[in-house]
Amino acid sequence: MDLNWLRDFECLARTLNFTRAAEERNITQSAFSRRIKALESWVGLPLVNRATYPIQITEAGTQFLPVAMGAITQLAESRETLRDAEGGDSRFVRFSVLHTISVNYLANRIESMQERIPDLRTRVISDSLSSCCELLIEGAVDIMLCYYHPSVSPRIDDAAFARKDLLTERLIPVASCEHAKTQGWDLSGAKGKSPIPYLAYERSSFLGMVVDSIVARKPMNVETIYVDGLVETIKRRLLNGSGFAWMPETAISTELADGALIPIGDETWCTRLTIAALGNPATFAPHARAFWDLL
Numbered sequence: 578m579d580l581n582w583l584r585d586f587e588c589l590a591r592t593l594n595f596t597r598a599a600e601e602r603n604i605t606q607s608a609f610s611r612r613i614k615a616l617e618s619w620v621g622l623p624l625v626n627r628a629t630y631p632i633q634i635t636e637a638g639t640q641f642l643p644v645a646m647g648a649i650t651q652l653a654e655s656r657e658t659l660r661d662a663e664g665g666d667s668r669f670v671r672f673s674v675l676h677t678i679s680v681n682y683l684a685n686r687i688e689s690m691q692e693r694i695p696d697l698r699t700r701v702i703s704d705s706l707s708s709c710c711e712l713l714i715e716g717a718v719d720i721m722l723c724y725y726h727p728s729v730s731p732r733i734d735d736a737a738f739a740r741k742d743l744l745t746e747r748l749i750p751v752a753s754c755e756h757a758k759t760q761g762w763d764l765s766g767a768k769g770k771s772p773i774p775y776l777a778y779e780r781s782s783f784l785g786m787v788v789d790s791i792v793a794r795k796p797m798n799v800e801t802i803y804v805d806g807l808v809e810t811i812k813r814r815l816l817n818g819s820g821f822a823w824m825p826e827t828a829i830s831t832e833l834a835d836g837a838l839i840p841i842g843d844e845t846w847c848t849r850l851t852i853a854a855l856g857n858p859a860t861f862a863p864h865a866r867a868f869w870d871l872l
Contacts, residue, residue, distance in 0.1 A: 580652065581708065582616040583645040585609060586624060590642050593631040603707040603731050608781030653715060669698040670865045673709035674722040675783060677808035678852055681827040682744065683722055686872075694867050705806075706731055706783045713738065713855060719865040720856040724783055726848065728790035733855060741872050744827075744852040748787060750842040751829060752821035757841050762821060764797065764842035772800035773841070774820030779806040788823050791848055825850060 589598040589609075599609035617624050624638035634642065674683055679701055691697050702712060706723060710731050713721040723731055725742075752762050752773075762773045775797075778785035785806075802820055805811050811822045812829065821841050832838040840847075854872055861869060 578619055579612070579615075580649070581711075582612050582619070583649055584711065585612050586616055586638075586645055587642070587649065589613060589625065589632075590634050590638065593633070595632070601732055603710050604705075605781045605786060668696050668864050669700050670720065670868050671718040672699065672701045672720050672722060673712040673718040674701060674703055675706060675709065675724065676703040677784075677825060677828055678722050678724070679703040680809060681825065682852055690868055690871060693871060694864060697864055697868070716860070719861060720854050720869065722852060722854050724787075725851040725853050726787050726790075729783060729786040731855075738855045738857050741854045741869075742851050743854055743872060745849055746826040746852070747847050748784070748791075748823050748825055748850055749829075749840050750821055750823050750846050751815065751833070751838045752841050753815060753818040754836050754839045756818035757821070757839055762841045764799075764821075764846050770798065772798050775799040775801045776803045776805070776811045776814050776820045776822040777801050778811070778823075779804060782806045784808070784823065784825075787848065787850070791823070791846065795846070827852075 585598070585602055588601055589595065592598045592601065595610060595613075596606055599606040602609060604612075613625060620637070620641060622637040623635050624641060626633040626635050672679075672683065680703075683701065687697075687699050687701075702709075702718065704712075709718075709721050709723060710733060712718045713733070714737075722743075725731075750764055756762070760773075761770065764773070778788060780786065780789060799821075803811070803814060808825065808828050812824065814820065815822055815824070815838060816832070824838075826833070829838050854869070856865075856869060858866060858869055
């Protein structure tokens with residue numbers, strides 16, 4: 578059982594529309610549908626009647642809905658009670674952040690901030706985009722760091738949260754220099770050659786959706802041999818020469834500089850991502866306010 582399944586079901590019961598609910602939950606419709614089916618499998622009964630338009634919640638779903646909402650509320654209240662009992666040290670600045678941004682960007686920023694903000698403490702939760710958004714909206718974190726892209730952006734109320742754009746970087750198709758040159762891997766000239774092994778992101782992940790928006794416009798002579806949701810895991814396979822993948826520049830800056838990885842496509846195969854911070858400064862404790870002002 579995943580708490581996100583309960584949140585998904587509450588959203589679907591409210592909107593009665595898979596597309597709208599998936600958008601609100603910041604995931605693809607196919608991933609959203611799989612999670613609803615997983616919840617139905619866990620319950621053991623259909624919760625949604627998909628044969629009608631708009632969809633209808635089944636009798637079992639109607640009975641289960643208040644149980645799901647109660648569980649969400651009770652868990653949130655228990656979390657706050659535990660945090661209050663811990664003392665609520667206001668020196669802790671709480672973050673929700675996509676994993677790759679945490680590893681390749683936020684960790685370094687925290688190091689530099691600790692030199693400028695005395696007694697700074699940080700708590701970082703690395704998770705999916707939908708979970709990061711949920712934590713921010715619920716007030717469980719002070720600041721969320723995520724990517725923005727013209728085709729894929731988090732659904733956040735702009736009136737409720739301030740936004741700071743921190744960095745713009747490219748998402749680049751790259752491969753091991755040795756293997757790319759030996760095998761002649763080149764996305765721009767792959768026609769008529771053997772398919773290039775492709776290390777792909779989960780399509781429901783943020784980067785998976787961004788890459789889909791790139792390749793939807795262009796034919797590719799590739800063969801998907803591996804799928805994962807984590808940049809760092811795919812990066813390891815890249816360095817081993819297993820294939821090619823799209824990588825954020827911040828994740829591979831050292832490897833690009835020393836020539837271990839090289840681009841295998843021109844600029845038409847690249848796109849730009851913006852790392853942004855979101856938060857509600859009106860609710861910040863002094864250390865969170867200081868961190869925000871220095872971003």
